Amino acid sequence: MWRDTVLVAGKDLRIEARSRVGLSQVVPFGVVALVLFAFALGPERAPMAKGAPGLFWVAVLFCTVLAVQRSVAVESVDGARDGLRLSGLDPAGLFLGKAAAVAAQLVVLEVVLGAGAVLLYGARIEVPWLIVTSGLLGAIGLAATGTLYGALSAGLRVRETLLPFLLLPIAAPVLLAGTRIWQAAMAGGVPSDGTQWLRLLVVFDAVYVALGVVVFGPLHESA
Amino acid sequence: MGYVVAGYVIVLSLLFLYAGQLVWRKRRLTRAVERFELLAAPGDEPGAGPAGSR
Amino acid sequence: MSAHQGRSSPPESSRARWTVRVVGITAAVATAATVWLALWVTPPDVTQGDLVRLVYLHPGVAWVALYLAFGLAAGASLLYLWPRTRSLFWDRLAAAAVEVGVVFNVCTLVSGSIWGKPTWGVWWAWDARLTSTAVLLVLFLGYLALRRVPAEPEVRARRSAFLALFAAVDVPIVHFSVLWWRTLHQGATVLNPDLTPTIHGSMAWTLLLGFVALTLVFVWMLLVRYRIGVLEDRLGTGELDMALRQRQAEGAPDDEDEAA
Numbered sequence: 001m002w003r004d005t006v007l008v009a010g011k012d013l014r015i016e017a018r019s020r021v022g023l024s025q026v027v028p029f030g031v032v033a034l035v036l037f038a039f040a041l042g043p044e045r046a047p048m049a050k051g052a053p054g055l056f057w058v059a060v061l062f063c064t065v066l067a068v069q070r071s072v073a074v075e076s077v078d079g080a081r082d083g084l085r086l087s088g089l090d091p092a093g094l095f096l097g098k099a100a101a102v103a104a105q106l107v108v109l110e111v112v113l114g115a116g117a118v119l120l121y122g123a124r125i126e127v128p129w130l131i132v133t134s135g136l137l138g139a140i141g142l143a144a145t146g147t148l149y150g151a152l153s154a155g156l157r158v159r160e161t162l163l164p165f166l167l168l169p170i171a172a173p174v175l176l177a178g179t180r181i182w183q184a185a186m187a188g189g190v191p192s193d194g195t196q197w198l199r200l201l202v203v204f205d206a207v208y209v210a211l212g213v214v215v216f217g218p219l220h221e222s223a
Numbered sequence: 224m225g226y227v228v229a230g231y232v233i234v235l236s237l238l239f240l241y242a243g244q245l246v247w248r249k250r251r252l253t254r255a256v257e258r259f260e261l262l263a264a265p266g267d268e269p270g271a272g273p274a275g276s277r
Numbered sequence: 278m279s280a281h282q283g284r285s286s287p288p289e290s291s292r293a294r295w296t297v298r299v300v301g302i303t304a305a306v307a308t309a310a311t312v313w314l315a316l317w318v319t320p321p322d323v324t325q326g327d328l329v330r331l332v333y334l335h336p337g338v339a340w341v342a343l344y345l346a347f348g349l350a351a352g353a354s355l356l357y358l359w360p361r362t363r364s365l366f367w368d369r370l371a372a373a374a375v376e377v378g379v380v381f382n383v384c385t386l387v388s389g390s391i392w393g394k395p396t397w398g399v400w401w402a403w404d405a406r407l408t409s410t411a412v413l414l415v416l417f418l419g420y421l422a423l424r425r426v427p428a429e430p431e432v433r434a435r436r437s438a439f440l441a442l443f444a445a446v447d448v449p450i451v452h453f454s455v456l457w458w459r460t461l462h463q464g465a466t467v468l469n470p471d472l473t474p475t476i477h478g479s480m481a482w483t484l485l486l487g488f489v490a491l492t493l494v495f496v497w498m499l500l501v502r503y504r505i506g507v508l509e510d511r512l513g514t515g516e517l518d519m520a521l522r523q524r525q526a527e528g529a530p531d532d533e534d535e536a537a
Contacts, residue, residue: 145443148443149443152423152436152439152440152443153423156426162419162422162423162426165415165418165419165422166419166422166423166440169412169415169416169419169447169451170416170443170444170447172412172451172454173447173450173451173454176454176455176458177454180458196457197457200453200454200457203450204450207446207450208446211442211443211446215439215442218358218435218439219439224327226328226331226391226392226394226395227316227327227328227330227331228316229391230331230334230335230387230388230391230392231312231315231316231330231331231334233387233388233391234334234338234384234387234388235308235312237380237383237384237387238380238384238494241377241380241498242494242497242498245498245501245502245505246501248505249501249504249505249508252505252508252509252512253508255508255512256508256511256512256515259512259515259516259519260515262519
Protein backbone atom coordinates (compact mmCIF):
# COMPACT_ATOMS: atom_id res chain seq x y z
CA MET A 1 0.00 0.00 0.00
CA TRP A 2 2.70 2.50 0.89
CA ARG A 3 4.65 1.76 -2.24
CA ASP A 4 1.58 2.44 -4.33
CA THR A 5 0.96 5.62 -2.37
CA VAL A 6 4.36 6.98 -3.23
CA LEU A 7 3.93 5.86 -6.83
CA VAL A 8 0.61 7.61 -7.30
CA ALA A 9 1.60 10.73 -5.38
CA GLY A 10 4.75 10.98 -7.43
CA LYS A 11 2.80 10.62 -10.66
CA ASP A 12 0.29 13.31 -9.75
CA LEU A 13 2.95 15.71 -8.56
CA ARG A 14 5.04 15.16 -11.63
CA ILE A 15 2.04 15.91 -13.83
CA GLU A 16 1.50 19.05 -11.82
CA ALA A 17 5.13 20.05 -12.07
CA ARG A 18 5.06 19.67 -15.84
CA SER A 19 1.77 21.42 -16.48
CA ARG A 20 2.06 23.94 -13.69
CA VAL A 21 -1.68 24.41 -13.54
CA GLY A 22 -1.55 24.75 -9.79
CA LEU A 23 1.04 27.43 -9.90
CA SER A 24 -0.33 29.37 -12.81
CA GLN A 25 -4.04 29.13 -12.07
CA VAL A 26 -4.96 27.93 -8.63
CA VAL A 27 -2.57 30.06 -6.61
CA PRO A 28 -3.37 33.26 -8.51
CA PHE A 29 -7.04 32.49 -8.02
CA GLY A 30 -6.43 32.35 -4.30
CA VAL A 31 -4.63 35.65 -4.35
CA VAL A 32 -7.43 37.22 -6.36
CA ALA A 33 -9.88 35.95 -3.77
CA LEU A 34 -7.85 37.60 -1.01
CA VAL A 35 -7.87 40.88 -2.89
CA LEU A 36 -11.62 40.71 -3.49
CA PHE A 37 -12.21 40.03 0.17
CA ALA A 38 -10.28 43.17 0.94
CA PHE A 39 -12.58 45.13 -1.33
CA ALA A 40 -15.57 43.56 0.36
CA LEU A 41 -14.44 44.44 3.85
CA GLY A 42 -13.62 48.04 3.25
CA PRO A 43 -10.51 50.14 3.41
CA GLU A 44 -9.97 50.17 7.17
CA ARG A 45 -7.33 47.78 8.37
CA ALA A 46 -9.02 46.82 11.59
CA PRO A 47 -11.89 44.73 10.20
CA MET A 48 -9.55 43.11 7.69
CA ALA A 49 -7.03 42.16 10.31
CA LYS A 50 -9.80 40.77 12.44
CA GLY A 51 -11.24 38.80 9.56
CA ALA A 52 -7.92 37.62 8.21
CA PRO A 53 -8.07 34.11 9.67
CA GLY A 54 -11.49 33.39 8.22
CA LEU A 55 -10.70 34.96 4.88
CA PHE A 56 -7.51 32.98 4.58
CA TRP A 57 -9.32 29.70 5.16
CA VAL A 58 -12.20 30.53 2.85
CA ALA A 59 -9.71 31.27 0.10
CA VAL A 60 -7.96 27.98 0.81
CA LEU A 61 -11.29 26.15 0.66
CA PHE A 62 -12.15 27.56 -2.74
CA CYS A 63 -8.74 26.66 -4.05
CA THR A 64 -9.13 23.16 -2.65
CA VAL A 65 -12.12 22.64 -4.88
CA LEU A 66 -10.03 23.62 -7.88
CA ALA A 67 -7.14 21.42 -6.84
CA VAL A 68 -9.42 18.43 -6.35
CA GLN A 69 -11.15 18.99 -9.68
CA ARG A 70 -7.76 18.93 -11.28
CA SER A 71 -6.76 15.79 -9.41
CA VAL A 72 -9.85 14.03 -10.69
CA ALA A 73 -9.57 15.46 -14.20
CA VAL A 74 -6.09 14.03 -14.59
CA GLU A 75 -7.62 10.59 -14.62
CA SER A 76 -10.64 11.32 -16.74
CA VAL A 77 -8.84 11.30 -20.03
CA ASP A 78 -8.78 8.38 -22.40
CA GLY A 79 -9.88 5.64 -20.05
CA ALA A 80 -7.12 6.34 -17.62
CA ARG A 81 -9.41 5.40 -14.74
CA ASP A 82 -10.08 2.00 -16.19
CA GLY A 83 -6.36 1.63 -16.63
CA LEU A 84 -5.85 2.44 -12.98
CA ARG A 85 -8.44 -0.06 -11.91
CA LEU A 86 -6.87 -2.80 -13.97
CA SER A 87 -3.34 -1.92 -12.98
CA GLY A 88 -3.56 -3.81 -9.71
CA LEU A 89 -2.74 -0.78 -7.65
CA ASP A 90 -3.91 -1.06 -4.09
CA PRO A 91 -6.98 1.23 -3.91
CA ALA A 92 -5.97 2.42 -0.47
CA GLY A 93 -2.61 3.38 -1.88
CA LEU A 94 -4.34 5.12 -4.76
CA PHE A 95 -6.41 7.13 -2.31
CA LEU A 96 -3.47 8.03 -0.10
CA GLY A 97 -1.34 8.92 -3.07
CA LYS A 98 -3.86 11.22 -4.65
CA ALA A 99 -4.72 12.80 -1.32
CA ALA A 100 -1.04 13.30 -0.54
CA ALA A 101 -0.47 15.02 -3.85
CA VAL A 102 -3.39 17.37 -3.27
CA ALA A 103 -2.22 18.02 0.28
CA ALA A 104 1.23 18.92 -0.94
CA GLN A 105 -0.21 21.40 -3.38
CA LEU A 106 -2.41 22.84 -0.67
CA VAL A 107 0.55 23.37 1.61
CA VAL A 108 2.31 25.39 -1.06
CA LEU A 109 -0.88 27.33 -1.61
CA GLU A 110 -1.25 28.00 2.09
CA VAL A 111 2.23 29.42 2.32
CA VAL A 112 1.49 31.89 -0.45
CA LEU A 113 -1.95 32.80 0.83
CA GLY A 114 -0.72 33.00 4.40
CA ALA A 115 1.94 35.45 3.37
CA GLY A 116 -0.74 37.31 1.46
CA ALA A 117 -2.98 37.51 4.48
CA VAL A 118 -0.18 38.86 6.63
CA LEU A 119 0.86 41.41 4.05
CA LEU A 120 -2.51 42.49 2.73
CA TYR A 121 -4.55 42.38 5.89
CA GLY A 122 -1.95 43.28 8.43
CA ALA A 123 -2.54 40.15 10.44
CA ARG A 124 -0.01 39.86 13.25
CA ILE A 125 1.03 36.34 14.07
CA GLU A 126 2.50 35.64 17.48
CA VAL A 127 2.47 31.86 17.72
CA PRO A 128 3.76 30.61 14.38
CA TRP A 129 3.86 26.91 15.24
CA LEU A 130 0.07 26.91 15.62
CA ILE A 131 -0.23 28.37 12.15
CA VAL A 132 2.10 25.82 10.64
CA THR A 133 0.49 22.84 12.35
CA SER A 134 -3.02 23.95 11.51
CA GLY A 135 -1.94 24.49 7.93
CA LEU A 136 -0.60 20.96 7.66
CA LEU A 137 -3.50 19.30 9.40
CA GLY A 138 -6.00 21.39 7.50
CA ALA A 139 -4.38 20.49 4.20
CA ILE A 140 -4.55 16.79 5.04
CA GLY A 141 -8.21 16.98 6.03
CA LEU A 142 -9.19 18.95 2.95
CA ALA A 143 -7.21 16.71 0.66
CA ALA A 144 -8.70 13.53 2.14
CA THR A 145 -12.31 14.69 1.93
CA GLY A 146 -11.69 16.25 -1.45
CA THR A 147 -10.28 13.04 -2.90
CA LEU A 148 -13.22 11.07 -1.54
CA TYR A 149 -15.77 13.41 -3.01
CA GLY A 150 -13.81 13.70 -6.19
CA ALA A 151 -14.06 9.95 -6.64
CA LEU A 152 -17.75 10.09 -5.90
CA SER A 153 -18.38 12.63 -8.61
CA ALA A 154 -15.74 11.44 -11.06
CA GLY A 155 -17.00 10.77 -14.54
CA LEU A 156 -20.07 12.91 -14.08
CA ARG A 157 -20.54 15.71 -16.49
CA VAL A 158 -22.00 17.88 -13.78
CA ARG A 159 -18.93 17.40 -11.67
CA GLU A 160 -17.91 21.06 -11.90
CA THR A 161 -21.00 22.29 -10.12
CA LEU A 162 -21.73 19.25 -8.01
CA LEU A 163 -18.34 18.82 -6.39
CA PRO A 164 -18.17 22.20 -4.62
CA PHE A 165 -21.72 21.77 -3.45
CA LEU A 166 -20.93 18.39 -1.97
CA LEU A 167 -17.49 19.18 -0.66
CA LEU A 168 -17.84 22.50 1.08
CA PRO A 169 -20.32 21.51 3.79
CA ILE A 170 -18.12 18.58 4.68
CA ALA A 171 -15.10 20.83 4.90
CA ALA A 172 -16.86 23.21 7.28
CA PRO A 173 -15.19 21.85 10.45
CA VAL A 174 -11.79 22.52 8.93
CA LEU A 175 -12.82 26.09 8.32
CA LEU A 176 -14.08 26.46 11.86
CA ALA A 177 -11.02 24.90 13.43
CA GLY A 178 -8.54 26.64 11.18
CA THR A 179 -10.03 30.05 11.77
CA ARG A 180 -10.09 29.55 15.53
CA ILE A 181 -6.49 28.39 15.56
CA TRP A 182 -5.35 31.39 13.58
CA GLN A 183 -7.22 33.67 15.92
CA ALA A 184 -5.56 31.99 18.86
CA ALA A 185 -2.19 32.45 17.19
CA MET A 186 -2.64 36.12 16.50
CA ALA A 187 -2.01 39.07 18.78
CA GLY A 188 -4.65 39.08 21.49
CA GLY A 189 -5.51 35.42 21.09
CA VAL A 190 -5.38 32.62 23.61
CA PRO A 191 -2.98 29.89 22.41
CA SER A 192 -4.51 27.17 24.57
CA ASP A 193 -7.75 27.57 22.65
CA GLY A 194 -5.76 26.84 19.55
CA THR A 195 -4.50 23.53 20.85
CA GLN A 196 -8.04 22.40 21.58
CA TRP A 197 -9.01 23.05 17.99
CA LEU A 198 -5.91 21.25 16.78
CA ARG A 199 -7.29 18.19 18.47
CA LEU A 200 -10.48 18.52 16.45
CA LEU A 201 -8.46 18.73 13.27
CA VAL A 202 -6.55 15.62 14.22
CA VAL A 203 -9.78 13.72 14.79
CA PHE A 204 -11.24 15.01 11.54
CA ASP A 205 -8.16 14.00 9.60
CA ALA A 206 -7.99 10.59 11.23
CA VAL A 207 -11.64 9.87 10.50
CA TYR A 208 -11.56 10.84 6.86
CA VAL A 209 -8.21 9.30 6.04
CA ALA A 210 -9.34 6.04 7.63
CA LEU A 211 -12.66 6.23 5.82
CA GLY A 212 -10.90 6.83 2.56
CA VAL A 213 -8.52 3.93 2.98
CA VAL A 214 -11.39 1.58 3.71
CA VAL A 215 -13.93 2.83 1.23
CA PHE A 216 -11.93 4.01 -1.76
CA GLY A 217 -11.74 0.60 -3.41
CA PRO A 218 -15.45 0.00 -3.89
CA LEU A 219 -16.04 3.69 -4.43
CA HIS A 220 -13.58 3.91 -7.28
CA GLU A 221 -14.95 0.77 -8.90
CA SER A 222 -18.46 2.04 -9.12
CA ALA A 223 -17.85 5.51 -10.48
CA MET B 224 -49.79 34.74 18.96
CA GLY B 225 -49.30 36.00 15.45
CA TYR B 226 -45.96 34.22 15.32
CA VAL B 227 -47.57 30.99 16.44
CA VAL B 228 -50.25 31.12 13.80
CA ALA B 229 -47.71 31.99 11.13
CA GLY B 230 -45.57 29.07 12.22
CA TYR B 231 -48.38 26.58 12.08
CA VAL B 232 -49.68 27.87 8.77
CA ILE B 233 -46.30 27.69 7.10
CA VAL B 234 -45.30 24.28 8.41
CA LEU B 235 -48.66 22.68 7.80
CA SER B 236 -48.86 24.20 4.33
CA LEU B 237 -45.42 22.86 3.46
CA LEU B 238 -46.37 19.40 4.61
CA PHE B 239 -49.72 19.55 2.92
CA LEU B 240 -48.33 20.79 -0.39
CA TYR B 241 -45.63 18.15 -0.41
CA ALA B 242 -48.18 15.48 0.41
CA GLY B 243 -50.33 16.68 -2.46
CA GLN B 244 -47.35 16.61 -4.80
CA LEU B 245 -46.59 13.03 -3.77
CA VAL B 246 -50.13 11.89 -4.45
CA TRP B 247 -50.18 13.64 -7.83
CA ARG B 248 -46.82 12.16 -8.82
CA LYS B 249 -47.87 8.69 -7.82
CA ARG B 250 -51.09 8.90 -9.79
CA ARG B 251 -49.39 10.25 -12.87
CA LEU B 252 -46.73 7.56 -12.75
CA THR B 253 -49.19 4.74 -12.14
CA ARG B 254 -51.15 5.83 -15.17
CA ALA B 255 -48.01 6.09 -17.25
CA VAL B 256 -46.83 2.64 -16.25
CA GLU B 257 -50.27 1.16 -16.97
CA ARG B 258 -50.36 2.75 -20.40
CA PHE B 259 -46.87 1.54 -21.02
CA GLU B 260 -47.64 -2.04 -19.99
CA LEU B 261 -50.56 -2.06 -22.42
CA LEU B 262 -48.30 -1.01 -25.26
CA ALA B 263 -45.50 -3.42 -24.40
CA ALA B 264 -47.69 -6.54 -24.08
CA PRO B 265 -48.93 -7.15 -27.67
CA GLY B 266 -45.75 -6.12 -29.53
CA ASP B 267 -43.51 -8.60 -27.77
CA GLU B 268 -41.90 -10.57 -30.62
CA PRO B 269 -39.15 -8.90 -32.60
CA GLY B 270 -40.26 -8.53 -36.21
CA ALA B 271 -43.87 -8.20 -35.25
CA GLY B 272 -43.25 -4.58 -34.30
CA PRO B 273 -44.02 -1.51 -36.35
CA ALA B 274 -43.44 -2.02 -40.07
CA GLY B 275 -39.75 -1.72 -40.87
CA SER B 276 -39.42 1.96 -41.53
CA ARG B 277 -35.89 3.14 -41.63
CA MET C 278 -36.80 -9.60 -24.07
CA SER C 279 -37.16 -7.53 -20.94
CA ALA C 280 -34.04 -9.24 -19.77
CA HIS C 281 -32.49 -5.85 -19.33
CA GLN C 282 -33.70 -5.54 -15.82
CA GLY C 283 -35.97 -8.46 -15.10
CA ARG C 284 -36.55 -6.83 -11.78
CA SER C 285 -39.90 -5.33 -12.75
CA SER C 286 -41.83 -4.85 -9.56
CA PRO C 287 -45.34 -6.19 -9.27
CA PRO C 288 -48.21 -3.73 -9.23
CA GLU C 289 -49.07 -2.43 -5.80
CA SER C 290 -51.17 -4.99 -4.00
CA SER C 291 -54.54 -3.83 -2.76
CA ARG C 292 -53.44 -4.67 0.76
CA ALA C 293 -50.48 -2.34 0.45
CA ARG C 294 -52.70 0.39 -0.88
CA TRP C 295 -55.08 -0.12 2.00
CA THR C 296 -52.27 0.06 4.55
CA VAL C 297 -51.00 3.31 3.08
CA ARG C 298 -54.48 4.73 3.15
CA VAL C 299 -55.00 3.79 6.78
CA VAL C 300 -51.67 5.28 7.80
CA GLY C 301 -52.50 8.41 5.89
CA ILE C 302 -55.86 8.86 7.50
CA THR C 303 -54.51 8.19 10.98
CA ALA C 304 -51.73 10.69 10.36
CA ALA C 305 -54.17 13.34 9.19
CA VAL C 306 -56.46 12.80 12.17
CA ALA C 307 -53.59 12.83 14.64
CA THR C 308 -52.19 16.00 13.14
CA ALA C 309 -55.55 17.72 13.21
CA ALA C 310 -55.99 16.70 16.83
CA THR C 311 -52.56 18.03 17.71
CA VAL C 312 -53.26 21.35 16.07
CA TRP C 313 -56.57 21.66 17.84
CA LEU C 314 -55.06 20.82 21.21
CA ALA C 315 -52.03 23.00 20.62
CA LEU C 316 -53.85 26.10 19.52
CA TRP C 317 -57.03 25.98 21.58
CA VAL C 318 -57.15 23.49 24.39
CA THR C 319 -53.79 23.84 26.10
CA PRO C 320 -53.06 26.85 28.28
CA PRO C 321 -50.32 29.37 27.53
CA ASP C 322 -47.05 28.82 29.35
CA VAL C 323 -46.03 30.71 32.46
CA THR C 324 -42.77 32.01 30.98
CA GLN C 325 -43.24 31.79 27.24
CA GLY C 326 -46.90 32.63 26.94
CA ASP C 327 -48.52 31.60 23.71
CA LEU C 328 -45.17 30.91 22.09
CA VAL C 329 -45.04 27.56 23.80
CA ARG C 330 -47.63 26.36 21.29
CA LEU C 331 -44.89 26.16 18.72
CA VAL C 332 -43.07 23.74 20.97
CA TYR C 333 -45.71 21.16 20.14
CA LEU C 334 -44.69 21.37 16.51
CA HIS C 335 -41.00 22.14 16.34
CA PRO C 336 -39.39 19.28 18.30
CA GLY C 337 -41.69 16.88 16.44
CA VAL C 338 -40.55 17.93 12.97
CA ALA C 339 -36.99 18.15 14.21
CA TRP C 340 -37.07 14.62 15.54
CA VAL C 341 -38.40 13.36 12.22
CA ALA C 342 -35.93 15.25 10.09
CA LEU C 343 -32.78 14.82 12.13
CA TYR C 344 -33.19 11.38 13.60
CA LEU C 345 -35.90 9.45 11.82
CA ALA C 346 -35.27 10.51 8.22
CA PHE C 347 -31.54 10.93 8.45
CA GLY C 348 -31.05 7.80 10.57
CA LEU C 349 -33.16 5.76 8.19
CA ALA C 350 -31.31 7.10 5.16
CA ALA C 351 -27.93 6.36 6.70
CA GLY C 352 -28.95 2.92 7.94
CA ALA C 353 -30.55 1.94 4.66
CA SER C 354 -27.49 3.15 2.77
CA LEU C 355 -25.23 1.02 4.92
CA LEU C 356 -27.46 -1.98 4.36
CA TYR C 357 -27.23 -1.37 0.65
CA LEU C 358 -23.46 -1.18 0.73
CA TRP C 359 -23.14 -4.34 2.81
CA PRO C 360 -22.89 -7.16 0.27
CA ARG C 361 -25.05 -9.62 2.13
CA THR C 362 -27.99 -7.28 2.41
CA ARG C 363 -27.56 -5.47 -0.88
CA SER C 364 -30.91 -4.80 -2.51
CA LEU C 365 -32.32 -1.88 -4.42
CA PHE C 366 -35.05 -1.82 -1.81
CA TRP C 367 -32.65 -0.20 0.66
CA ASP C 368 -31.50 2.30 -1.92
CA ARG C 369 -35.03 3.35 -2.78
CA LEU C 370 -35.90 3.55 0.89
CA ALA C 371 -32.92 5.79 1.58
CA ALA C 372 -33.80 8.06 -1.31
CA ALA C 373 -37.40 8.34 -0.14
CA ALA C 374 -36.26 9.06 3.41
CA VAL C 375 -33.94 11.82 2.22
CA GLU C 376 -36.52 13.54 0.07
CA VAL C 377 -39.13 13.52 2.81
CA GLY C 378 -36.40 14.46 5.24
CA VAL C 379 -35.67 17.62 3.27
CA VAL C 380 -39.25 18.78 3.69
CA PHE C 381 -39.20 18.12 7.40
CA ASN C 382 -35.79 19.74 7.70
CA VAL C 383 -37.10 22.94 6.13
CA CYS C 384 -40.07 22.79 8.50
CA THR C 385 -37.65 22.43 11.40
CA LEU C 386 -35.61 25.45 10.41
CA VAL C 387 -38.69 27.55 9.69
CA SER C 388 -40.54 26.66 12.88
CA GLY C 389 -37.38 27.10 14.91
CA SER C 390 -36.70 30.46 13.34
CA ILE C 391 -40.22 31.69 13.90
CA TRP C 392 -40.04 30.59 17.51
CA GLY C 393 -36.63 32.17 17.90
CA LYS C 394 -37.52 35.64 16.71
CA PRO C 395 -39.82 36.64 19.56
CA THR C 396 -37.87 34.55 22.07
CA TRP C 397 -34.28 35.54 21.35
CA GLY C 398 -34.93 38.54 19.16
CA VAL C 399 -33.15 37.06 16.15
CA TRP C 400 -34.30 35.01 13.19
CA TRP C 401 -31.21 32.88 13.36
CA ALA C 402 -28.57 31.93 15.93
CA TRP C 403 -25.32 30.15 15.23
CA ASP C 404 -25.67 27.48 17.82
CA ALA C 405 -24.73 23.85 17.37
CA ARG C 406 -28.17 22.43 16.74
CA LEU C 407 -29.40 25.04 14.30
CA THR C 408 -26.15 25.02 12.36
CA SER C 409 -26.02 21.23 12.19
CA THR C 410 -29.59 21.20 10.96
CA ALA C 411 -28.73 23.67 8.24
CA VAL C 412 -25.66 21.69 7.23
CA LEU C 413 -27.76 18.52 7.17
CA LEU C 414 -30.19 20.23 4.82
CA VAL C 415 -27.37 21.10 2.45
CA LEU C 416 -26.09 17.53 2.62
CA PHE C 417 -29.57 16.17 1.90
CA LEU C 418 -29.90 18.48 -1.09
CA GLY C 419 -26.51 17.33 -2.31
CA TYR C 420 -27.70 13.74 -2.08
CA LEU C 421 -30.77 14.55 -4.15
CA ALA C 422 -28.66 16.42 -6.69
CA LEU C 423 -26.35 13.43 -7.04
CA ARG C 424 -29.31 11.14 -7.59
CA ARG C 425 -30.56 13.25 -10.47
CA VAL C 426 -27.52 12.36 -12.49
CA PRO C 427 -28.67 9.73 -14.98
CA ALA C 428 -27.17 6.33 -14.33
CA GLU C 429 -27.93 2.67 -13.98
CA PRO C 430 -29.93 2.03 -10.80
CA GLU C 431 -27.11 0.03 -9.22
CA VAL C 432 -24.48 2.66 -9.98
CA ARG C 433 -26.70 5.43 -8.73
CA ALA C 434 -27.52 3.43 -5.63
CA ARG C 435 -23.87 2.86 -4.84
CA ARG C 436 -22.89 6.46 -5.35
CA SER C 437 -25.76 7.74 -3.24
CA ALA C 438 -25.06 5.24 -0.50
CA PHE C 439 -21.46 6.37 -0.23
CA LEU C 440 -22.53 9.98 -0.07
CA ALA C 441 -25.00 9.16 2.69
CA LEU C 442 -22.23 7.41 4.57
CA PHE C 443 -19.93 10.42 4.31
CA ALA C 444 -22.71 12.73 5.38
CA ALA C 445 -23.53 10.52 8.37
CA VAL C 446 -19.91 10.78 9.49
CA ASP C 447 -19.85 14.50 8.97
CA VAL C 448 -22.93 15.61 10.87
CA PRO C 449 -21.69 14.66 14.34
CA ILE C 450 -18.34 16.29 13.59
CA VAL C 451 -20.02 19.50 12.51
CA HIS C 452 -22.26 19.42 15.54
CA PHE C 453 -19.38 19.14 17.95
CA SER C 454 -17.31 21.70 16.12
CA VAL C 455 -20.03 24.26 16.36
CA LEU C 456 -20.68 23.36 20.00
CA TRP C 457 -17.04 24.05 20.78
CA TRP C 458 -17.12 27.09 18.61
CA ARG C 459 -19.77 28.66 20.77
CA THR C 460 -18.65 27.59 24.21
CA LEU C 461 -14.93 28.20 23.79
CA HIS C 462 -15.33 31.58 22.22
CA GLN C 463 -14.84 34.22 24.84
CA GLY C 464 -17.42 36.90 24.99
CA ALA C 465 -20.05 35.26 22.82
CA THR C 466 -23.62 36.03 23.74
CA VAL C 467 -24.60 32.65 25.04
CA LEU C 468 -28.13 32.23 23.86
CA ASN C 469 -29.93 29.56 25.75
CA PRO C 470 -31.85 27.55 23.23
CA ASP C 471 -33.24 25.28 25.88
CA LEU C 472 -36.10 27.40 27.04
CA THR C 473 -38.13 24.25 27.49
CA PRO C 474 -41.08 24.95 29.68
CA THR C 475 -41.86 22.72 32.62
CA ILE C 476 -44.14 20.40 30.77
CA HIS C 477 -47.04 18.92 32.62
CA GLY C 478 -50.60 17.81 32.15
CA SER C 479 -52.32 18.55 28.88
CA MET C 480 -49.18 20.10 27.48
CA ALA C 481 -47.24 16.88 27.92
CA TRP C 482 -49.90 14.86 26.15
CA THR C 483 -50.12 17.33 23.31
CA LEU C 484 -46.38 17.22 22.88
CA LEU C 485 -46.45 13.44 22.74
CA LEU C 486 -49.34 13.47 20.32
CA GLY C 487 -47.42 15.89 18.17
CA PHE C 488 -44.48 13.49 17.96
CA VAL C 489 -46.74 10.60 17.11
CA ALA C 490 -48.72 12.52 14.53
CA LEU C 491 -45.65 13.81 12.72
CA THR C 492 -44.03 10.39 12.78
CA LEU C 493 -47.15 8.98 11.14
CA VAL C 494 -47.06 11.74 8.55
CA PHE C 495 -43.47 10.85 7.82
CA VAL C 496 -44.27 7.16 7.48
CA TRP C 497 -47.11 7.87 5.08
CA MET C 498 -44.96 10.17 2.98
CA LEU C 499 -42.16 7.63 3.01
CA LEU C 500 -44.43 4.84 1.77
CA VAL C 501 -45.84 6.95 -1.05
CA ARG C 502 -42.45 8.30 -2.05
CA TYR C 503 -41.00 4.78 -2.02
CA ARG C 504 -43.74 3.60 -4.37
CA ILE C 505 -43.03 6.56 -6.63
CA GLY C 506 -39.39 5.49 -6.75
CA VAL C 507 -40.36 1.98 -7.78
CA LEU C 508 -42.65 3.30 -10.51
CA GLU C 509 -40.05 5.75 -11.81
CA ASP C 510 -37.43 3.04 -12.09
CA ARG C 511 -39.91 0.72 -13.77
CA LEU C 512 -40.81 3.37 -16.30
CA GLY C 513 -37.19 4.22 -16.91
CA THR C 514 -35.97 0.69 -17.61
CA GLY C 515 -39.23 -0.15 -19.36
CA GLU C 516 -38.79 2.66 -21.83
CA LEU C 517 -35.31 1.42 -22.56
CA ASP C 518 -36.66 -2.06 -23.16
CA MET C 519 -39.22 -0.71 -25.55
CA ALA C 520 -36.69 1.31 -27.46
CA LEU C 521 -34.45 -1.74 -27.80
CA ARG C 522 -37.30 -3.86 -29.01
CA GLN C 523 -38.35 -1.33 -31.58
CA ARG C 524 -34.81 -1.20 -32.87
CA GLN C 525 -34.81 -4.92 -33.27
CA ALA C 526 -38.18 -4.88 -34.98
CA GLU C 527 -36.92 -2.31 -37.43
CA GLY C 528 -33.85 -4.40 -38.15
CA ALA C 529 -35.59 -7.59 -39.42
CA PRO C 530 -37.74 -6.28 -42.34
CA ASP C 531 -34.72 -4.42 -43.72
CA ASP C 532 -33.09 -7.64 -44.92
CA GLU C 533 -36.22 -8.61 -46.82
CA ASP C 534 -36.34 -5.27 -48.59
CA GLU C 535 -32.74 -5.57 -49.64
CA ALA C 536 -33.13 -9.11 -50.87
CA ALA C 537 -36.03 -8.01 -53.06
